[in-house]
Amino acid sequence: MTDVPAPQLRISDQNRESALSALGEHMTAGRIDIDEYGERSARITAAKTRGELGEIFADLPAPHPRYEDSPPPVAAPEPAAAPAPSGPGNWSPPQRFLAAFVPLLFIVTIALIATGVVHGTLILVPIGLAVFGRSMWGHGGPRRHDRHLRDRERRRALRDSYRRELGR
Template sequence: MAHEPQPEMRIGDAEREDGLRALGEHMAAGRLTVDEYGDRSAKVATARTRGELLSLFTDLPDPRPRFHAPPPAFAAPPPMPMPYLPSRPLGLRLSSALVPIAIVAGVFMAFRFGFFPFIVLPIIVAVLVNRSNNDWRRRHLGRGRR
């Protein structure tokens, strides 16, 4: 293997894994003992530069770690187009706010005036608001109950 340029260039996990793989091949071939493999593997795991990594292979033939150009970065997939959702008209948005108001008003009037059928008021408002929202969805989005 030719002398690797730039011995002070920092390495990453891919180069360390390549070094560990090469050490494993040398141990399998009988060139390294288990203890030597353990010592060198620990040094590979902490190596920060090409020079530090290659210094562990000076007394060994090929295979040695290879320093390839970094793989091209994968471009992020294009964002999924958002479906067009027309905004609900102001009247429908305000009618949705009527449901919690109707709950508070119904409970207040039931206890204030002692006429407990006022508790039904929020249910009536919720049904009417839900019906108008479903009608709008059906017309504009093709969804909703039928």
């Protein structure tokens, strides 16, 4: 087992999320494969104490899960990201322009293609503008939060089913 502060202390959902995030980084780095990730993530969702989480990461280098009362690892400060716009009222002028212009461009392009005035590949112009706008301003808004809540519920269900299996 690794040197975990107060291994008998119970962990929170935030600790589990930190552990799942760290485990994902290990999978991305190629230290573990997808099957081992699935096995370890199930153990993380079922873990109750810091010691149990420490055992899961005993053979892996940093990153490890963080705990509320332990200081986060020292790293270079990252620049603060601008908050994602939450709705049309907070959009910048370029965002408003694209939001109004791209749908009109789609309609005009489809009409020109249908009448045979231009070639069908012209449809790539409004598609390109839509992709550009999405890449510049991201996905923002309430849908991201909803996905986070669904993922949390899925992890809790997985944890509970794993605990039931252990009880049998």
